Amino acid sequence: MNALQIAWKNIRQNPATSILGILLTAFGTGILCVLLLTSHQIEQQLGNNSRGIDLVVGAKGSPIQLILSSIYHMDNPTGNISLTEAQKLATNPMVRLAVPLSLGDNYKGHRIIGTDSTFLQLYGLELSEGRIWQADFEAAIGADVAQKHNLKIGDQLYGAHGLSSEGHTHDEHPYTITGIFKPAHHIADRLILTNLSSVWRMHGDHDDDDHDHAHDETHDHGEAHDHDHEHNHEHEHKHDHGNEPRLVKSIMGDIGSGEREITSMLIQYRNPAAIGMFPRLVNQQTAMQAASPAIESARLFSLLGIGIDSLQVLAYVIMLMAALSVFISLYNALKSRKYDLAIMRTLGASQGKLFGIVIAEGILLTFVGAMVGIVVGHIAIYLIGVSTGGTATLLQAMVLLPQEAWLVFIGVAIGFVASVIPAIKAYKTSISQTLSGN
Amino acid sequence: MQDNLVKTVIRLNNVTYQYPQGESLHFADLEVPSGQHTLILGDSGSGKTTLLHILSGLLKPTTGMVDIDGQPLYELPARKLDEFRGQRIGLIFQEAHLVKSLTIKENMQIAQGFAGAKVDNTRINEVLALLNLDHKADSYPNKLSRGQMQRAAIARAVINKPAILVADEPTASLDDRNTESVLNLLLTQADQQGATLVIATHDKRVKNRITRAYEMATRPALSNK
Numbered sequence: 140m141n142a143l144q145i146a147w148k149n150i151r152q153n154p155a156t157s158i159l160g161i162l163l164t165a166f167g168t169g170i171l172c173v174l175l176l177t178s179h180q181i182e183q184q185l186g187n188n189s190r191g192i193d194l195v196v197g198a199k200g201s202p203i204q205l206i207l208s209s210i211y212h213m214d215n216p217t218g219n220i221s222l223t224e225a226q227k228l229a230t231n232p233m234v235r236l237a238v239p240l241s242l243g244d245n246y247k248g249h250r251i252i253g254t255d256s257t258f259l260q261l262y263g264l265e266l267s268e269g270r271i272w273q274a275d276f277e278a279a280i281g282a283d284v285a286q287k288h289n290l291k292i293g294d295q296l297y298g299a300h301g302l303s304s305e306g307h308t309h310d311e312h313p314y315t316i317t318g319i320f321k322p323a324h325h326i327a328d329r330l331i332l333t334n335l336s337s338v339w340r341m342h343g344d345h346d347d348d349d350h351d352h353a354h355d356e357t358h359d360h361g362e363a364h365d366h367d368h369e370h371n372h373e374h375e376h377k378h379d380h381g382n383e384p385r386l387v388k389s390i391m392g393d394i395g396s397g398e399r400e401i402t403s404m405l406i407q408y409r410n411p412a413a414i415g416m417f418p419r420l421v422n423q424q425t426a427m428q429a430a431s432p433a434i435e436s437a438r439l440f441s442l443l444g445i446g447i448d449s450l451q452v453l454a455y456v457i458m459l460m461a462a463l464s465v466f467i468s469l470y471n472a473l474k475s476r477k478y479d480l481a482i483m484r485t486l487g488a489s490q491g492k493l494f495g496i497v498i499a500e501g502i503l504l505t506f507v508g509a510m511v512g513i514v515v516g517h518i519a520i521y522l523i524g525v526s527t528g529g530t531a532t533l534l535q536a537m538v539l540l541p542q543e544a545w546l547v548f549i550g551v552a553i554g555f556v557a558s559v560i561p562a563i564k565a566y567k568t569s570i571s572q573t574l575s576g577n
Numbered sequence: 578m579q580d581n582l583v584k585t586v587i588r589l590n591n592v593t594y595q596y597p598q599g600e601s602l603h604f605a606d607l608e609v610p611s612g613q614h615t616l617i618l619g620d621s622g623s624g625k626t627t628l629l630h631i632l633s634g635l636l637k638p639t640t641g642m643v644d645i646d647g648q649p650l651y652e653l654p655a656r657k658l659d660e661f662r663g664q665r666i667g668l669i670f671q672e673a674h675l676v677k678s679l680t681i682k683e684n685m686q687i688a689q690g691f692a693g694a695k696v697d698n699t700r701i702n703e704v705l706a707l708l709n710l711d712h713k714a715d716s717y718p719n720k721l722s723r724g725q726m727q728r729a730a731i732a733r734a735v736i737n738k739p740a741i742l743v744a745d746e747p748t749a750s751l752d753d754r755n756t757e758s759v760l761n762l763l764l765t766q767a768d769q770q771g772a773t774l775v776i777a778t779h780d781k782r783v784k785n786r787i788t789r790a791y792e793m794a795t796r797p798a799l800s801n802k
Contacts, residue, residue, distance in 0.1 A: 140687050140696075145679070152678035479676045485635065486733070487663015487691035489656050571636040574670065574745075575626055 142492065146499035149472070156468035157504060163461035164508025164553070165515055168546050170454035172516025173523075175542055178447050180535060182440060185211070187325040189432035191261055193414070196220065196228060196421055197403035202430035203439055209240055209403040210432055212250045212326060215301075216242050219400035220427050228421065229404065233413035236261060238405040241338040244298035244309065249284050251298045251314070251331045253338030253401075261405060262327045268292060269318030275337045279318035281328040292316055296331070298341065312341055339399060458549070462557040465504050469497060469561040480565050481573040494566040501558025502551050509550025513543055583610040584647075586740055586773045587632060592641030594627055601639070604628060607791055609773055611740075614764060616784065617777040619793025625777035628793070629745050632775065634662045646740040663692030667734030667772065669744040669763070673726035675718040681705070681729045682714040688733045701736065707769070708732045708762065724755050731762050735770045742772040748780050756782050 140148075150157045189210050197205040200217030207214035222239075229237030238261050241253030252258070256271060269292045271279045280290060290296065295313035314333060322328055406429075408417065421429035473480070480493050521536030587609035595601040602624045609615050619625045630636035631643060634650050643650045646665050653661055675684050685701045705711045708728045718726055727747070734742060744763060748756040760783060767774035776783060784790070 140679075140683060140690055145687065148678040148683070476677075478672075478674050479678070482674045482676060483687065483691060484659065485633070485662065485668045486688045487659050487693065488687075489659045491656075492691070571627075571630040574630070574635070574674075 142495040142499045143503065145496050146503050149476070149496075149500055150503060153468070153472060156464075156472070160461060160465040160468050160504045161508040161511060163457060163464050164505045164550055165511035167454050167458035167461055168509045168512025168550055169515040169519065170450060170457065171546055171549075172513050172543060173519050174447050174450055174454065175540060175546070176516065176520050176536075176538065178443070179540055179542075180538070181443065184325070185436045185440060189436055190325075191263075191407055192405050192432050193408045194406040194418060194421075195403055195430045195432060196225065196406060196427050197430070199426070199428045202428065203435050205403060205428065205430045206432055206435040206439070208242065209405065210326070212242075212252075212330065216402045217428075219402055220404070222399040222401050224425055224427060225401055225404045228406070228425070228427075231417070231420075233409055233417050234406055235409040236405075236407035238407075239335060239401045240403050240405065241335050241400075242402045243338055243342055244300055246284070246296045246298055246314075246331055247288060249281075249329055249331055251278070251333060251338070253333055253335040255335065258327075258332060261407065262323060262325065264320045264323055264327055266318045267321040269316070271318050272332070272334050272337075273317070275334060275340060276312055276314050277317045277337075278314040278331050278333040279320060280316055280331045281320050282322035283328040284331060285316075285319045290316055290319075292319065298331075309341055312337075335399075335401065458553055461505065461508060462553045465501050465554060465557040466560065468504075469501055469558050470564070473497075473561050473564055477568060477573050480568055481570045484568070484570040485574070490566045493568070494562045497562035497565045498555060498558050501554040501561070503554070505550040505554030505557070506547065509547045512550070513546060583612075585609065585644075586611045586613075586646050587615075587775065588642075588644040589632070590642040590644070592631060592638045592643060594624075594631060594636070595639045596627075602627060604631075604641075605791075609741075609775065611773055612768075612771065613789060614767065614774040614787045615776070616787045616790040617775060617793065618779065618784065618790050619777075620779060623793040625779075625793055626745055629743050629775070629777050632741070633666050633668055633743050634658050659691075660693050663688070664694070664737055665740045667737070667739035667742045669727075669730055669734045669742070669747050671746040671749045673718070673723075673730040675726060675729055675733070677718055680715050680717055681710060681721070681732075684718075684729065684733050685736050688736050692737045694737060704732045704736055707766075723751075724758065727751070727755070727759055728762060731759070731766060735766045735772065738770050739772050742767050742770075742774045744774070744776045744778075746778055746780070747776065748778065748783055753782065756780070760786055 189206075192210060195205055195209045197209060197216065198218030198220050204214050205217050208216040225237070225239060228234065236257055238257045239254055240258075242250060243253075244251040258264070259271065266279065267282070269279065278296070284290060288296075294316045296316065297313050298309050300307040300309065314331070314337070320327065406417070408414065418429040418431060421427055483493060483496075484490075517536045524536060585608050587607065589604055589607035591606065592604045593601055594604075604624075617625050617628060627636065631638050632645065634643075634645070634653075637651050645661075648661060648665075650658065650661070675681070676687065679687065682698075682701055682705070685704070686696045686698075689696050689701075702711060702714070705714055708731060710725060710728055710732060713721060713725060713729070718729070721729060742763070747763065748759055751759060763774060763776070764786070766772070774787075776787065778784070
């Protein structure tokens with residue numbers, strides 16, 4: 140039997156204290172693992188989802204809210220903007236691509252986005268089967284939506300008002316799925332795309348039913364626009380803007396002007412010179428606001444970082460407690476095992492061997508704790524992902540980061556440090572005195 | 578003439594030991610031939626255990642020479658001394674002192690492993706069978722009776738076929754029946770394994786079984802009762 144096997148036997152001999160040490164280590168490692176995965180994946184997703192988007196133009200309000208609602212689809216929009224105004228901006232020479240977004244409904248937590256085919260160009264979406272929408276109330280869905288809800292071409296789905304799947308369901312207008320996108324590994328996988336007029340028509344009907352057309356969610360951010368929408372919906376079943384593009388086109392060519400509104404517009408610049416000029420143009424010369432995803436995402440992440448840092452401190456405190464627990468458990472165990480250790484010496488074990496056995500015991504305890512912590516951390520991430528669900532799902536449990544090896548290393552290092560003093564005590568144990576009972 | 582042909586396994590020459598508290602013991606010189614059974618007699622506190630620890634390489638004497646199986650014990654470096662002890666000296670105590678977290682078989686396995694030998698399960702099974710413990714091989718010490726534990730301790734002590742078998746008050750807390758049984762086992766095992774048996778005791782029941790004795794006193798002398 141080697142030192143590890145003997146150490147493992149000793150651990151099993153004292154299940155109560157061993158489990159306490161393992162649990163404390165697991166708890167600390169688990170929190171650190173969750174924080175690591177969360178911060179890494181959020182940072183990655185923030186980057187992935189905003190890639191290629193230089194600016195978001197929307198109603199005045201909180202810029203973070205505008206970014207969250209228009210890029211990450213996690214918050215309520217700040218309000219609506221005039222389509223005419225948006226069209227003017229889209230034709231600006233500094234703009235290479237302008238993608239309109241009209242939000243308002245969801246399907247089981249997945250946002251239904253009214254847009255045009257420029258969205259596909261911006262996000263690099265490709266169809267795995269079917270086609271994109273060609274008429275009102277046709278929709279193409281992201282890969283995750285299809286997989287999660289087992290949706291196929293030709294299936295119909297009913298949108299619910301707002302962000303929550305518990306909102307009022309639009310029973311009168313089902314969307315027919317005409318296409319499913321290939322997995323793109325960003326937010327678009329969890330979206331349902333349709334044309335703008337479907338969203339307008341859906342909410343035109345609701346205007347008639349006394350729905351506030353400014354996306355009905357409560358806007359706490361001051362300047363949410365509550366425009367009266369005159370969408371000219373003469374009749375809910377009269378399709379008068381059903382010619383959505385099959386190829387990539389700008390909204391300018393597809394949707395006529397008028398008093399229509401959209402929620403926001405995603406902008407890609409033609410050249411870097413626009414970075415300084417275009418946001419100023421929007422903020423100073425229009426009633427809209429321009430929010431930079433890069434700036435707001437960084438701000439958002441730094442805000443999240445404060446919470447992450449606090450939790451990290453908590454996790455390290457727990458790890459310290461784990462170290463203390465392992466130390467106390469090993470130190471106390473030495474008292475009850477002093478004869479065992481002395482007998483091992485009489486059997487030929489060297490002082491170094493006893494030192495190694497005690498160190499191995501400390502390391503094993505925290506190693507097992509760290510491994511359990513990592514498993515628990517991933518399970519926690521999975522549960523968080525499942526419970527948040529819908530469009531906002533950012534976290535993937537089945538991801539192993541190289542940094543997790545460091546968590547195990549930290550756990551093992553803590554076990555080593557905690558067991559050094561007991562190991563030295565074991566090393567210095569006088570066999571003769573112990574066996575003589577002195 | 579015959580004595581000259583018998584190998585001396587234990588040789589103690591001018592050995593003294595000074596306790597940290599200051600008291601010192603001066604042991605009479607001792608030579609024990611191979612295969613002999615020897616008692617170390619003396620009252621409680623007379624230094625019997627100290628002498629056994631010195632003989633076993635557990636306690637370095639202040640002065641003098643201790644030679645076991647032809648090896649000057651305290652000339653060995655610490656690691657080699659540990660290994661030598663594991664290989665050539667079997668120790669038995671008043672309490673069995675089996676490692677609680679290991680089964681009886683595993684207690685025997687570590688005895689082989691610590692001595693630097695390869696684990697030999699055949700040998701372990703043989704010894705356990707000899708001591709009628711084969712059915713307890715996979716039991717933990719807390720599942721054994723007191724007699725079984727003492728037998729297991731003897732099994733562990735002889736597993737490496739030691740040159741000397743040292744027992745410190747092995748019968749002190751046993752009733753007559755168990756004392757008889759343990760003594761029989763010790764004598765039999767020592768004979769079967771070819772080991773020289775040294776027992777420290779003040780138990781009269783043991784004195785009746787072994788005639789060669791070493792009396793503890795100031796400069797104690799070896800006596801034959």
